Amino acid sequence: MSNQPFTLSQVRPIREAMTVSRPARLGQEVPVTWFSLGAGTSITPESYDCTTLYLGGEGSGTFVLGNDGRTVAVCPGQLLAVPPKTLCGTRTDTGMIYTEIILKKETFTMNSILKAGQPTALKNLISYEEGSIANLDLVHADNMKFVLMAFDEGTGLTPHRAPGNAILTALEGKAIIGYEGKDYELNAGESFRFDKNGLHSVTPQGKFKMSLLLVIE
Known part of the structure; x- marks a missing residue:
């Protein structure tokens, strides 16, 4: 990726009927990945042993959280923090792109202004x-x-x-x-x-x- 302005749809465009991921390659110890989901697609819930951040990029969709499958809508410009060992999946009717940041370090500080599981603009x-x-x-x-x-x-x-x-x-x-x-x-x-x-x-x-x-x- 060259050093110039870009949108997520340029670096990870939506493909019809597909879910696609692309690593941002900022560093090995902080995995940052761009995901694009075509209209009507989904990603099966899975969990990480660490906190994960999701940044809404383009389009709109729903995150499915926890064993009870609670649904949370995430829009562009919103941040969703998901606690460790929490099932998390996604689905979209119209297509969406988002960024996933995996916080592998056990020791980190998250501002109390962020509430886990609640999207924030x-x-x-x-x-x-x-x-x-x-x-x-x-x-x-x-x-x-x-x-x-x-x-x-x-x-x-x-x-x-x-x-x-x-x-x-x-x-x-x-x-x-x-x-x-x-x-x-x-x-x-x-x-x-x-x-x-x-x-x-x-x-x-x-x-x-x-x-x-x-x-x-």
Whole structure:
């Protein structure tokens, strides 16, 4: 995957009557996978021995949780946290794409603002602060971080390097992403990948919210 803006339907398009997965290859110890489900398809419930995060990307569908098969609708821009040893499956009538993040580390911290099994709209979790950049850590361990950021108008991040591979996703507004000497416009619903130590900057065009998944290995 080249370093330029992308949507999930570009990197993992929906295929009729099929369910398809593609690893994002951010790191070995934090498996991140994109799933696409064609209309009328499903994935049989299974469980992991660790907490798993699901990020709604495009389209809509239902997650089926627990032994009682409780159904939870997940829409684009929402996050669903599933506790360890909890059965979890998916199905969709119209097609959907989502991201799965497996938290293999036994020791990690998850913000109490997240309620397991309850989808949460990411952009509603963080507020704009006048003249400031706001940060909200949702999940972090020694090998990963998932954080939200809200940029008030006139703020931004000057060029810097990160200690791991990362994917930034625009949640609201738009920004200019500088990466290794080139500028790219990023709009809500689009993502951008940074390689470890890649020089990058964020220049919002007005108010801007984003999520950042960083894998440190």
